[in-house]
Amino acid sequence: MVRKEILIFEHEKGLHARVAALIVRESIQLQNKYKDKLFIGRNENDLLPATSLISVISSNIKYGDKMVIVSKGDNADKSLHEFAKFLKGKFDLEDKQTRDEIDQVLQETTLTMDKVFNNIANGVIVVDQEGVITSFNPAAEKITGLSANRVIGEDINSVIANSKLKEIIKSGQAELGKRQEINDATIVTNRNPIFSNGRIIGAIAVFQDISTLERLSGELKEVRALKERLHLILESVQDGICVVDKKGGIEYLNPTYAKMLNIDIETVVGRKLEEINQDKTYQQVLETGESITGVVTEKDNDLVIIFNVYPIQVDGEIEGAVLVAKKKIEIEKLADRLKELSAKAEYLEQELKREKELDSSFERIIGRSGVLKDSLVRASKAAETTSTVLIRGESGTGKELVAEAIHYASNRKNKPFIRVNCAAIPSNLIESELFGHEKGAFTGAINRKIGKFELADGGTIFLDEIGELSVELQVKLLRVLQEREFERVGGIERISVNIRVITATNRNLEEMIEENNFREDLYYRLNVIPIILPPLRERKDDIPLLVNHFLDKLSERLNKKVDTISQDALEILTNYSWPGNVRELQNIVERGINFTDSQEISIDDLPDYIRNNYQNQRSLINLTADGEIASIEEYEREIIKRALEKYKSFNATGKVLGVTHKTVAAKARKYGLVKE
Incomplete structure (x- = not known):
């Protein structure tokens, strides 16, 4: 039963907290008495429980406002009548018992509000x-x-x-x-x-x-963007991609897969995979959850497809599988391409390794050729040890430079580097030079002399032209290498040294051993780390680099600005055999700087023996790049041009060519070699 009544609220101070508390107290009493539910509000659509102080206060009813009261229950008539009578009467706020009850309601409501507020x-x-x-x-x-x-x-x-x-x-x-x-x-x-x-x-x-x-919204946006990117990738890749659900139904396949099998995407999505692909390997993946790779299938048109199948697992459950397919011919092409790239990568790795393994001390040595780099890499590794090094190579290949680089790349770089040219010291003095002598040891020894080995203590001694040592002195050198101690000439004191020995030679020590001119035991002591330097003729690609280096270095030293070399002159130098190696090249460049009257070294500034050697190697008829022979007029023009460049006048050119100066002049005008 539901009963309703509309009243005018006549309490002058409005529905304030104490009045609201009175209404709530009365509602609770009536509800307990009649077991009905009472509601109050400004209208029928805004009814609130009359037993809740918060609800009553929030109704915001003021003096003179219309108010609606409703009772729901079996005794709605009685409860509504008594509730309306109470609201029409005067609210007694002076009675102490009433105030206490009101305060109790307010206190309980306040506690409730505090709980709500705090929680x-x-x-x-x-x-x-x-x-x-x-x-x-x-x-x-x-x-x-x-x-x-x-x-x-x-x-x-x-x-x-x-x-x-x-x-x-x-x-x-x-x-x-x-x-x-x-x-x-x-x-x-x-x-x-x-x-x-x-x-x-x-x-x-x-x-x-x-x-x-907002963070989740941003993450959702990123997921959508990622999904779109993934879709674009799948649509664009050259591999065939097919996704099936856990029952084998096709959920997605990309254009490559559809083209590979000559099927229409829209007609197969939703169908079972075995309807378009007879191979049922994917079912094993769905059952076991383990990937299968390298499955080969053949189609009716002799098309061979190789595919891999991978499970899709979500929270440990298999939800489907992905098939990645590629034509066999494409794999073969990729394999060939991979081999090609692997070969290139291996080559580049070796080149990079050469560059990385070289210490900065080796930067003074000019050259990029592979044979030189191999030797320098070995030398750089030798710098990391204290073992004896034997540097071999023709005269002028830079053996001393490499010895210096080894020393300055080692942990002895702050100690002495002592050079000894064994071939430049007279045989009767070399022992004294190496080991020193005491005062009065021989005629003319008026003072004690410190030998090279003693001077090199803590550092490195470089013995160049080691093959020139006498057999007798080789014995003493062997003892120093074995025991790291010696006596000065004429002395009895044993001197200990901590030295690193690097030797060099351009001689064939193996032949000298056969001829009993070099001790075999000393050879093995010296040849712990052999380094062979290539001759210049075996690294001709380095000649332009060396020429430019010597131009810069020698022009500054000679105070003469010569910074280039003509292409013809460089071609002659590149094709020369260089028996004197880098040292000879340096001398030729220095000669060219001195002889040239311009800032460029030309053919005329090169020695006759080098030019003649080059001319002897060349044919009088120079073919073009594709091997074709030029016309007689073209050869005649080139001959007259070269002769005029060299001899400067018609008379001189005519004498060399065996024609009159008038003929030379006429031909020169004909071919546009002189200005009118």
Whole structure:
């Protein structure tokens, strides 16, 4: 049963807290008496429980307002009648018992409100009419990262600079669903003014942290973008891709797969895979969850396809499979291409390894050829040890430079590097030079002399032209290498040294051993780390680099600006055999700098023996790049041009060519070799 009655609220002070508490007390008593449910509101669509103080107060009924009361239950007539009678009467707020009961209701409601205030997930901030914070619940603390104890009593804008609550107090207008940034949090907030007796006494903000929602929204956007990129990739790759569900139904296949099998995508999606592909390997993958690779199938048109099948697993459950297919012929092409790239990569790796293995001390040695780099890499490794090194190579190949580089790349670089040219020291003095002598050791020894080995203590001694040592001195050298000690000539004191020995020779030591001119035991002592330097004729690609290096170095030393060499002259140098190797090349460049009258070395600045050697190697008839022979007129023009360039006049050119100067002049004009 439902009963309704409409009343006019006649309490002059409106529905304030104590009056609302009286109404709630009466409603509870009637509800307990009649077992009915009572409701109150401004209209039928806005009814609230009359037993809830919060509901009654929130109805916001004022003096003179119409109010609707409703009772639902078996005794609705009686309960509604008594409730209406109570509301029409005067509320007795003076009786002590009544006040106590009202206070009890208010206290219980306040406790309830406190529980709600402190436990709701939304943040709540309340300010008074001056904008001073009066309430700041735990959710607000968590969202803002601010402590209630610190902010209560503070001006709202000093705590939250972009707060709009003061503007709400000023305007009296609510703002709903506004987005706001507070510290690191993003919130959505509702702001409302607080009224009392028709005037604004403060404002309240209720807000929710949406940072997580925004982050999830961003992540969802990234997932969508990733899905789109993945789709584009699958549509574009050259491999055939097919995705099936856990029952073998086709969920997706890319254009490559469809083209490979000559099928239409729209007609096969949703069908079983075995309907278009007789091979059922994928079923094994769906059953076991293990990938299968290298499955070969042949089609009716002699098309051979190789495919791999991979399971799709979600939380440990098999949800489907992916087939990746490629034509056999494409795999064969890829294999050939891979072999080609692997060969290139191996070559480049070796070249890079050569470059990386070289210490900066080897930068003085000019050249990029492979044979030179191999020798320098070995020398660079030798620098990391203290073993004896034997450098072999023709005269002028740079053996001393390599010895220096080994020393300065080693951990002895801050100690002495002592050079000894064994061929340049007279045989009767070389022992004294190497080991030193005491005063009076022989005629003319008026003072003690420190030998080269002693001077090299802690560092490196470089013995160049080691093959020129006498057999007798070889014995003493062997003893030093074995025991690292010696006596000075004419002395008895044994001197210990800590030295690294590097030797060099351009002689064939193996032949000298056969002829008993070099001790075999010494040879093995010296040849621990052999390094063979290639002759210049075996690394002709380095000649342009060396020429440019010597041009820069020698032009500065000779104070004469010569910085280029003609292409013809460089071609002659490149084709020369260089018996004197790099040293001979350096001498030729220095000679050219001295002889040239310009800033360029030309053919005329080269020695006759090099030019003649080149001419002897060349045919009088030079074929073009494709092997064709030119016309007689073309050869005649070239001969006259070269002769005029060299001999400068018609007379001299005519004498060399065996014709008159008039003939030379006429031909020169004919071929446009002289200006009219």
